[in-house]
Amino acid sequence: MLELKDLRIEAGDFALEADLDLASGGRIAVIGPSGAGKSTLLDAIAGFRAPSRGQVIWNGRDITDAPPAERPVGVLFQDQNLFPHLDLDRNLALALRPSGGRPTKEERARISDALERVGLAGLGARKPGALSGGQQSRAALARLLLQDRPVWLLDEPFAALGPALKREMLALLDETAKAQGALVLLVTHDPKDARQMTETVLVADGRAEAPVETEALLADPPPSLAAYLGQE
Ligand SMILES: Nc1ncnc2c1ncn2[C@@H]1O[C@H](COP(=O)(O)OP(=O)(O)OP(=O)(O)O)[C@@H](O)[C@H]1O
Numbered sequence: 001m002l003e004l005k006d007l008r009i010e011a012g013d014f015a016l017e018a019d020l021d022l023a024s025g026g027r028i029a030v031i032g033p034s035g036a037g038k039s040t041l042l043d044a045i046a047g048f049r050a051p052s053r054g055q056v057i058w059n060g061r062d063i064t065d066a067p068p069a070e071r072p073v074g075v076l077f078q079d080q081n082l083f084p085h086l087d088l089d090r091n092l093a094l095a096l097r098p099s100g101g102r103p104t105k106e107e108r109a110r111i112s113d114a115l116e117r118v119g120l121a122g123l124g125a126r127k128p129g130a131l132s133g134g135q136q137s138r139a140a141l142a143r144l145l146l147q148d149r150p151v152w153l154l155d156e157p158f159a160a161l162g163p164a165l166k167r168e169m170l171a172l173l174d175e176t177a178k179a180q181g182a183l184v185l186l187v188t189h190d191p192k193d194a195r196q197m198t199e200t201v202l203v204a205d206g207r208a209e210a211p212v213e214t215e216a217l218l219a220d221p222p223p224s225l226a227a228y229l230g231q232e
Helices: 038-046 088-096 105-117 133-147 163-180 191-195 214-219 223-228
Strands: 002-011 014-022 027-031 053-058 073-077 151-155 183-187 199-204
Touching: 002 038, 014 038, 014 199, 027 038, 027 191, 038 073, 038 151, 038 183, 038 199, 073 133, 088 105, 088 133, 105 133, 133 163, 163 183, 163 191, 191 214, 199 214, 199 223
Parallel strands: 027 183, 027 199, 073 151, 151 183
Antiparallel strands: 002 014, 002 053
């Protein structure tokens, strides 16, 4: 379980508070108005921003002060974080050995298995620029798979894709995360994306609320969410 205990994160004049628990293996959408603090919340979990108060706890271990690389967390942001000058095999090798170096035979087998699982079998020699947007998203998912962390943080990862492709990628995300039992937090502006996640954390008015069932939240949104969804 990921616990955010009495957490407060400050950036300039902005502050976000969170006091909530997220079960292992869950599917959580993070939704809320622009500038409300969705990315800030993910940054605090990933260790890119230090909270001014409170604790981040994973399965009973206090990771509040742990550096990002030592957290149980894999991240995927909108730009997909692939190095343009490296082919896919080498990009993915970096997920296994962040400091570089030649992958072992066993690591190469894991990379080719990950590529196959995301539907990119045989494309390891391609550079990201020679891939379509959908294929780049698949490659980024392969990287998350190889990182093999139990918490996946995704910040609008598929926003540049068309609706059908985005749905397909969210289904693939669910399938790959399920295979690893990963907890997924997905920041999105699109209620349709949120509906593909079981629960939703609403970020608004300086707070990240405890997760509630997505369908129930969208069926009867609180005023801050209704305004954001244009339902006022
Ligand atoms: N380094 C900083 N200094 C001051 N304010 C900051 C800093 N970084 C972010 N902010 C402010 O923190 C608030 C939250 O930003 P954040 O990016 O987390 O929002 P968001 O909900 O992810 O927004 P969006 O949906 O537009 O991506 C914003 O008001 C932003 O202007």
